[in-house]
Amino acid sequence: MSDTDNLYNTSGGHRIGLTLANKSFPRSFLMALAGVRVIELAGLAPAPFCGMILADFGAKVIRVDRTKVGMSLDTQGRGKRSVAINLKTSEGVTLLRKLCVQSDVVLEPYRKGVMEKLGLGPRELLEENPRLIYARLTGYGQSGSYANAAGHDINYVALSGLLSRLGRSGEKPYAPLNLIADFAGGGLSCALGIVLALLERTKSGKGQIIDASMVEGAAYMGSFAWKSRSIGLWDRPRGQNMLDGGAPFYDTYETADGKYVAVGAIEPQFYTQLLKGLELDAGALPPQMSVDDWPELSRIFTARFASKTQADWSRVFDGTDACVTPVLPLAEASSHPHNRERASFVKDGGGGESPRPAPVLSRTPAQPCLASDPGVGEHTAEVLSEFGFSSADVQRMLAAGVVECDAVKAKL
Numbered sequence: 001m002s003d004t005d006n007l008y009n010t011s012g013g014h015r016i017g018l019t020l021a022n023k024s025f026p027r028s029f030l031m032a033l034a035g036v037r038v039i040e041l042a043g044l045a046p047a048p049f050c051g052m053i054l055a056d057f058g059a060k061v062i063r064v065d066r067t068k069v070g071m072s073l074d075t076q077g078r079g080k081r082s083v084a085i086n087l088k089t090s091e092g093v094t095l096l097r098k099l100c101v102q103s104d105v106v107l108e109p110y111r112k113g114v115m116e117k118l119g120l121g122p123r124e125l126l127e128e129n130p131r132l133i134y135a136r137l138t139g140y141g142q143s144g145s146y147a148n149a150a151g152h153d154i155n156y157v158a159l160s161g162l163l164s165r166l167g168r169s170g171e172k173p174y175a176p177l178n179l180i181a182d183f184a185g186g187g188l189s190c191a192l193g194i195v196l197a198l199l200e201r202t203k204s205g206k207g208q209i210i211d212a213s214m215v216e217g218a219a220y221m222g223s224f225a226w227k228s229r230s231i232g233l234w235d236r237p238r239g240q241n242m243l244d245g246g247a248p249f250y251d252t253y254e255t256a257d258g259k260y261v262a263v264g265a266i267e268p269q270f271y272t273q274l275l276k277g278l279e280l281d282a283g284a285l286p287p288q289m290s291v292d293d294w295p296e297l298s299r300i301f302t303a304r305f306a307s308k309t310q311a312d313w314s315r316v317f318d319g320t321d322a323c324v325t326p327v328l329p330l331a332e333a334s335s336h337p338h339n340r341e342r343a344s345f346v347k348d349g350g351g352g353e354s355p356r357p358a359p360v361l362s363r364t365p366a367q368p369c370l371a372s373d374p375g376v377g378e379h380t381a382e383v384l385s386e387f388g389f390s391s392a393d394v395q396r397m398l399a400a401g402v403v404e405c406d407a408v409k410a411k412l
């Protein structure tokens with residue numbers, strides 16, 4: 001039995017406890033980022049995802065919410081605690097500075113200059129805590145002529161160059177959800193920067209500033225698109241190349257029941273398996289790499305795939321190297337046998353399903369918190385007490401509107 005088997009059961013994806021080398025350990029000690037304290041200033045999507053990754057792998061993440069907002073828009077709040085602070089008061093600013101002095105990482109998602117205006121820029125905070133890692137996650141970075149502009153994922157992907165390559169032939173560029181800049185190039189790459197800075201700090205003893213631009217993070221994530229131009233992968237217009245929907249052997253097809261399958265049979269030996277499963281005679285078809293014949297081959301494949309249901313095609317192709325898989329809706333991904341066997345999805349206390357943190361570390365895997373996400377100010381009193389504030393201090397700040405507490409959720 002592997003360590004992963006011990007960590008997650010294989011029926012519903014619930015964590016059933018941690019047992020390594022026949023010993024039981026408390027949850028927090030075994031995670032890779034145990035002992036790391038993170039202050040995350042509440043943002044829209046990329047910084048919350050970054051904070052959730054850090055929390056999943058064991059960091060203590062405190063989300064700083066605004067006061068008077070009622071509810072949080074953070075859907076990536078797993079494993080975090082929330083403190084609500086009014087940073088438009090000088091005492092709120094002083095309070096945040098005190099939290100940062102005792103922390104390892106501050107993560108801020110605001111437009112360039114916002115933190116400096118508040119007196120919370122890297123100069124001030126690193127002077128008070130030279131070990132602090134100051135992560136700035138923005139769209140355009142801290143310099144350049146767009147640095148002050150508002151924007152969202154689609155704008156950052158556009159400026160990275162990648163959006164020009166995404167979309168079907170003859171159609172306009174198409175942004176695939178907000179995955180590329182917000183999450184791959186933003187939250188995930190910022191988390192990598194933080195982990196790298198934490199690693200480096202073990203040698204230098206010093207913190208540093210991370211300038212995470214989503215334009216650059218997206219472009220970097222897409223390095224393959226730039227560097228594989230040398231082998232002609234992108235010579236044709238958008239949507240007419242091998243990996244962007246142009247090739248019949250790398251595409252999706254509708255099945256008889258209105259569902260879809262994904263085909264990725266690139267190598268000749270896998271392509272042979274695809275033709276075999278489709279019961280097509282290779283000798284009667286144009287060669288696989290005859291680009292001019294791709295539209296014709298696509299029509300043949302389309303007709304074939306439309307003749308059976310998705311489940312029929314799974315029966316044909318499962319267990320072969322044809323590289324054909326069902327296109328699963330989100331709601332069905334966790335119940336696919338392969339994902340179920342690996343417990344790739346977890347259920348939280350409220351029954352909501354989401355992906356288990358990846359990758360799996362053999363000795364110190366992530367253990368996602370299955371409790372409900374924090375409400376705004378749910379942990380204000382608890383966290384401030386941990387940072388050394390007396391309950392009289394907290395009561396005074398509550399009365400002055402410097403901080404807010406969700407009394408119901410905090411069970412005060």
Ligand SMILES: CCCCCCCCCCCC[C@H](C)C(=O)SCCNC(=O)CCNC(=O)[C@H](O)C(C)(C)COP(=O)(O)OP(=O)(O)OC[C@H]1O[C@@H](n2cnc3c(N)ncnc32)[C@H](O)[C@@H]1OP(=O)(O)O
Binds near residue numbers: 045137139150152182
């Ligand atoms: C009707 C609306 C429904 C909305 C439903 C939303 C559902 C979620 C949907 C998620 C969509 C995700 C989309 C696709 C994305 O791409 S998210 C990525 C967005 N871009 C970034 O994060 C890049 C970096 N950030 C930014 O560029 C900007 O923050 C922004 C996103 C353009 C928003 O700009 P803006 O609202 O003007 O805010 P900023 O200039 O950053 O200033 C923030 C102001 O808030 C203040 N603030 C912060 N914390 C506190 C606090 N605790 N207490 C009191 N005040 C606080 C700051 O001081 C600052 O104030 P000020 O300097 O403006 O006076």
